[in-house]
Amino acid sequence: xxxxxxxxxxxxxxxxxxxxxxxxxxxxxxxxxxxxxxxxxxxxxxxxxxxxxxxxxxxxxxxxxxxxxxxxxxxxxxxxxxxxxxxxxxxxxxxxxxxxxxxxxxxxxxxxxxxxxxxxxxxxxxxxxxxxxxxxxxxxxxxxxxxxxxxxxxxxxxxxxxxxxxxxxxxxxxxxxxxxxxxxxxxxxxxxxxxxxxxxxxxxxxxxxxxxxxxxxxxxxxxxxxxxxxxxxxxxxxxxxxxxxxxxxxxxxxxxxxxxxxxxxxxxxxxxxxxxxxxxxxxxxxxxxxxxxxxxxxxxxxxxxxxxxxxxxxxxxxxxxxxxxxxxxxxxxxxxxxxxxx
Amino acid sequence: xxxxxxxxxxxxxxxxxxxxxxxxxxxxxxxxxxxxxxxxxxxxxxxxxxxxxxxxxxxxxxxxxxxxxxxxxxxxxxxxxxxxxxxxxxxxxxxxxxxxxxxxxxxxxxxxxxxxxxxxxxxxxxxxxxxxxxxxxxxxxxxxxxxxxxxxxxxxxxxxxxxxxxxxxxxxxxxxxxxxxxxxxxxxxxxxxxxxxxxxxxxxxxxxxxxxxxxxxxxxxxxxxxxxxxxxxxxxxxxxxxxxxxxxxxxxxxxxxxxxxxxxxxxxxxxxxxxxxxxxxxxxxxxxxxxxxxxxxxxxxxxxxxxxxxxxxxxxxxxxxxxxxxxxxxxxxxxxxxxxxx
DNA sequence: GAACCCTGCTCAAACGGTTTACCAAGCTCT
DNA sequence: AGAGCTTGGTAAACCGTTTGAGCAGGGTTC
Numbered sequence: 094x095x096x097x098x099x100x101x102x103x104x105x106x107x108x109x110x111x112x113x114x115x116x117x118x119x120x121x122x123x124x125x126x127x128x129x130x131x132x133x134x135x136x137x138x139x140x141x142x143x144x145x146x147x148x149x150x151x152x153x154x155x156x157x158x159x160x161x162x163x164x165x166x167x168x169x170x171x172x173x174x175x176x177x178x179x180x181x182x183x184x185x186x187x188x189x190x191x192x193x194x195x196x197x198x199x200x201x202x203x204x205x206x207x208x209x210x211x212x213x214x215x216x217x218x219x220x221x222x223x224x225x226x227x228x229x230x231x232x233x234x235x236x237x238x239x240x241x242x243x244x245x246x247x248x249x250x251x252x253x254x255x256x257x258x259x260x261x262x263x264x265x266x267x268x269x270x271x272x273x274x275x276x277x278x279x280x281x282x283x284x285x286x287x288x289x290x291x292x293x294x295x296x297x298x299x300x301x302x303x304x305x306x307x308x309x310x311x312x313x314x315x316x317x318x319x320x321x322x323x324x325x326x327x328x329x330x331x332x333x334x335x336x337x338x339x340x341x342x343x344x345x346x347x348x349x350x351x352x353x354x355x356x357x358x359x360x361x362x363x364x365x366x367x368x369x370x371x372x373x374x375x376x377x378x379x380x381x382x383x384x385x386x387x388x389x390x391x392x393x394x395x396x397x398x399x400x401x402x403x404x405x406x407x408x409x410x411x412x413x414x415x416x417x418x419x420x421x422x423x424x425x426x427x428x429x430x431x432x433x434x435x
Numbered sequence: 436x437x438x439x440x441x442x443x444x445x446x447x448x449x450x451x452x453x454x455x456x457x458x459x460x461x462x463x464x465x466x467x468x469x470x471x472x473x474x475x476x477x478x479x480x481x482x483x484x485x486x487x488x489x490x491x492x493x494x495x496x497x498x499x500x501x502x503x504x505x506x507x508x509x510x511x512x513x514x515x516x517x518x519x520x521x522x523x524x525x526x527x528x529x530x531x532x533x534x535x536x537x538x539x540x541x542x543x544x545x546x547x548x549x550x551x552x553x554x555x556x557x558x559x560x561x562x563x564x565x566x567x568x569x570x571x572x573x574x575x576x577x578x579x580x581x582x583x584x585x586x587x588x589x590x591x592x593x594x595x596x597x598x599x600x601x602x603x604x605x606x607x608x609x610x611x612x613x614x615x616x617x618x619x620x621x622x623x624x625x626x627x628x629x630x631x632x633x634x635x636x637x638x639x640x641x642x643x644x645x646x647x648x649x650x651x652x653x654x655x656x657x658x659x660x661x662x663x664x665x666x667x668x669x670x671x672x673x674x675x676x677x678x679x680x681x682x683x684x685x686x687x688x689x690x691x692x693x694x695x696x697x698x699x700x701x702x703x704x705x706x707x708x709x710x711x712x713x714x715x716x717x718x719x720x721x722x723x724x725x726x727x728x729x730x731x732x733x734x735x736x737x738x739x740x741x742x743x744x745x746x747x748x749x750x751x752x753x754x755x756x757x758x759x760x761x762x763x764x765x766x767x768x769x770x771x772x773x774x775x776x777x
Numbered sequence: 778g779a780a781c782c783c784t785g786c787t788c789a790a791a792c793g794g795t796t797t798a799c800c801a802a803g804c805t806c807t
Numbered sequence: 808a809g810a811g812c813t814t815g816g817t818a819a820a821c822c823g824t825t826t827g828a829g830c831a832g833g834g835t836t837c
Contacts, residue, residue, distance in 0.1 A: 098823055109787050146553040148823035151489045151792045166518040177509040180536050189550055192534040194522050208531055211488040320724035355726050378720055382662035384697050440793055451817050457796055490793035493822045
């Protein structure tokens with residue numbers, strides 16, 4: 094059973110393949126009377142014509158496919174929203190998305206990019222699951238969009254979360270409630286130095302703005318940003334002598350905050366009465382599920398994913414060269430912040 | 436700057452395009468001496484030849500692409516491991532993966548499948564993010580593999596988690612510790628009737644096997660399977676009069692278990708001393724992060740994803756028609772189970 | 778009545794590979 | 808010497824579509 098092609102339609106409709114092509118691809122400027130158009134459409138439907146995008150792509154040099162290469166896809170669950178967003182935009186515009194997960198292996202990355210280019214993708218998104226600065230692999234086509242990653246030397250459109258701004262909002266929330274002694278549970282996790290540094294800078298900036306000199310004793314690095322690490326790190330801050338102990342904790346992320354909850358509970362501290370906590374990431378699985386629900390800063394994964402695909406498809410003006418777009422990270426107020434105890 | 440093609444290589448190497456094709460596609464049975472092969476390869480590398488998979492696919496009728504259409508991708512974070520697994524297998528075999536997220540919209544689903552077929556994918560995976568029985572859309576090519584979904588009328592290879600077996604393992608763990616009054620926090624969430632029913636059946640089976648008649652009072656449906664719902668549902672069981680109150684809780688999933696922890700804590704019950712809890716799903720973000728870490732049943736997302744892609748690519752024998760493969764759900768022992776209080 | 782312009786198409790050349798059939802030259806065997 | 812085999816290739820069709828150039832025939836204009 095041979096596939097039915099444009100020439101079968103042409104034969105059945107008594108026209109040439111050129112006409113069929115003209116009609117089916119909706120070239121309205123071609124001078125084809127409505128009667129013929131209708132006949133072609135009818136025949137095509139009758140005999141079950143299905144187009145072959147390969148042939149079309151070969152001829153037109155546009156495939157309506159986009160490649161998305163990502164370092165990871167499943168490790169940080171909510172980051173997958175970026176991929177969802179990119180896919181949504183692509184689909185809305187009639188594009189199909191090739192998804193590749195390189196596991197951060199440069200050889201795989203190379204091979205994947207080559208395979209995608211061999212498949213004549215119309216564009217590439219280079220995504221990371223955490224905000225990182227990356228050395229772009231050689232041979233990326235111009236116009237490749239960086240998602241949640243900034244190319245070390247610029248030269249590509251890129252979007253990353255505004256970690257600094259998010260931290261400012263978070264810490265300002267605490268300061269406005271009257272806190273003066275605010276601890277920061279920083280990450281020392283391998284791949285996320287920038288995010289932690291930017292958040293720390295935002296933290297310092299707000300404190301200084303409020304006339305508080307950041308106390309180095311109040312920032313502790315958690316070696317691996319999990320609940321266990323957070324519990325331990327929070328512990329050292331909560332065990333500080335009275336008067337030195339922070340009344341609020343700004344946590345590198347929600348998992349660390351989850352650990353901070355545990356540390357507080359073990360010491361009989363009630364949140365937010367005795368201790369205010371704000372997290373980062375808004376992983377709703379943990380942030381909203383904590384008791385009390387955690388005030389945190391949302392990472393704009395969906396917005397970044399959309400932005401990336403939209404600029405790739407030319408639906409919005411790309412930023413000036415070497416300008417990295419900072420996507421706002423909104424504060425999500427829940428119930429873990431209150432004024433400090435008297 | 437025209438792309439360099441096979442004919443450029445041919446010209447530079449002083450051979451025909453046929454020879455170049457033969458060499459580059461590694462047809463070892465063709466009688467081409469090593470010297471010529473080497474020359475072709477060298478020239479190709481020198482002038483930066485990059486193959487065009489479209490042209491190749493057009494001719495060979497195989498594109499080395501697979502389409503994966505999924506109802507959702509980001510809602511249940513760890514389910515994305517299925518996609519990762521499928522992608523890993525595809526990549527290992529030199530296949531590229533088209534990812535489509537339909538949002539459960541039949542029109543989008545239709546259009547997406549048509550687009551994938553137009554792109555001449557070599558195969559399709561139809562995936563759901565929760566174990567479901569689905570009415571397959573019309574026009575799915577034979578051999579389409581169902582992932583975490585069973586086609587209502589059979590006819591396609593399919594793999595789903597062995598919810599029943601997982602529940603048996605979970606409840607047996609409790610029974611073996613000596614529990615006799617075991618509550619079940621069931622789900623009434625809209626899209627997951629099968630999973631909850633199968634787990635419930637496993638629960639009943641183990642109890643009966645141990646000579647315990649399941650007590651309808653001890654199963655409570657949580658309308659929406661979140662921590663909040665779980666806390667509420669667990670509360671009704673924990674507030675039962677002494678002697679009727681369960682000593683252990685089997686939870687539909689880890690989020691519900693998280694709520695059960697909270698309900699227990701509010702009532703001054705210590706886990707596992709006063710109450711044993713086992714979850715389901717092994718969402719490590721919550722299961723491993725709870726205090727104490729939660730004993731639960733793992734959903735074999737990665738294994739199912741691999742299985743799906745492997746059978747699609749013909750790397751393993753497909754099951755007999757209408758046979759749905761049940762992937763084992765292993766019990767993950769952590770610290771939330773102990774013998775009942777004396 | 779010649780020149781020109783519409784209208785409604787068609788022709789055929791791409792696009793970039795793969796593959797089948799065939800060929801020329803040289804050697805071997807009888 | 809001629810048949811037959813081996814070696815090292817090549818020619819050309821083919822995959823399914825798009826698209827620029829062109830053409831036949833009728834109507835209009837000057």
